[in-house]
Amino acid sequence: MQNISLPRRRLSPAIPPLVAVAACTAWALVAVTVSGTPGPAPPSVLPVFILAILTIAVAGAATPLPLIKGAVPIRRQRQAMLVAVAASFPFVAALLINPDRWPGGSAPLIAGRVPVFGWLFDGVMGVLPLGVDTPAYKLAFSALTDLGFYLECVLIAAVIYVALRIVAGQGIRREDRVEEG
Numbered sequence: 243m244q245n246i247s248l249p250r251r252r253l254s255p256a257i258p259p260l261v262a263v264a265a266c267t268a269w270a271l272v273a274v275t276v277s278g279t280p281g282p283a284p285p286s287v288l289p290v291f292i293l294a295i296l297t298i299a300v301a302g303a304a305t306p307l308p309l310i311k312g313a314v315p316i317r318r319q320r321q322a323m324l325v326a327v328a329a330s331f332p333f334v335a336a337l338l339i340n341p342d343r344w345p346g347g348s349a350p351l352i353a354g355r356v357p358v359f360g361w362l363f364d365g366v367m368g369v370l371p372l373g374v375d376t377p378a379y380k381l382a383f384s385a386l387t388d389l390g391f392y393l394e395c396v397l398i399a400a401v402i403y404v405a406l407r408i409v410a411g412q413g414i415r416r417e418d419r420v421e422e423g
Contacts, residue, residue, distance in 0.1 A: 255308045259392075262301035266388040269294035270381070279377050295334060298388065302395020303327045310403045315410075322406060326399035333357070333394045337387070349374045352383065356390030358397065363390050 272290050273283035283291070303326035307319060314322040337355050352367065353360030363386040372379040 255305070258301040258304040261304075262298045262388075262392045265294045265297035265301070266385065266392075269388075270384065273384075279380065295337065295391070298392050299327050299330045299334065299395050302330065302392050303399040305396045306400040306403055310400065310407065312407065314403055314406055322403060323399075326395075326402050329398050329402060330395045333391060333398070337391055349379075350383065352387050352390060355387050356394060358394045359390040363387070 269291060272287055276287050277283045300323070303323045307314065307323070333356075336357050349367075351360065352363040356363065366386060367379075367383060370379075370382060372382060
């Protein structure tokens with residue numbers, strides 16, 4: 243059987259991260275336009291936030307696909323991406339279900355919203371010379387939170403694609419043994 247693959251452009255691996263950056267930028271612009279400062283936006287723009295998070299999750303699921311050669315057959319890529327997006331739901335829940343901090347309380351932690359990479363970005367935020375309630379701090383916090391969420395989606399997708407490649411490889415070896423025997 244002939245292996246049929248779609249032609250890939252040289253820039254195709256760069257498209258999903260660019261889409262994620264565009265979604266984060268669009269969300270930041272909407273949040274700043276509605277609330278006046280970077281950071282939390284009113285509940286009236288929640289649909290835009292959910293659309294941005296969904297776009298980031300899909301971009302994260304698409305990022306490792308061209309990088310892991312032969313992980314998923316071309317005809318099964320959509321199903322594999324849907325599984326990867328569905329597997330990122332716990333990260334979406336961690337991002338959304340997080341209590342706001344009390345006024346005058348300690349600085350919020352990215353690790354509360356981004357469980358896998360949050361500790362790293364909290365370290366970066368601790369080194370930056372920014373005041374906690376300044377617009378620059380809120381913008382950096384939001385950007386690093388979105389980046390961490392994107393990286394979590396990429397990580398879960400890569401794990402799923404590698405697992406599919408291993409399972410598919412074992413299935414092919416089993417079929418070869420049956421045909422030989």
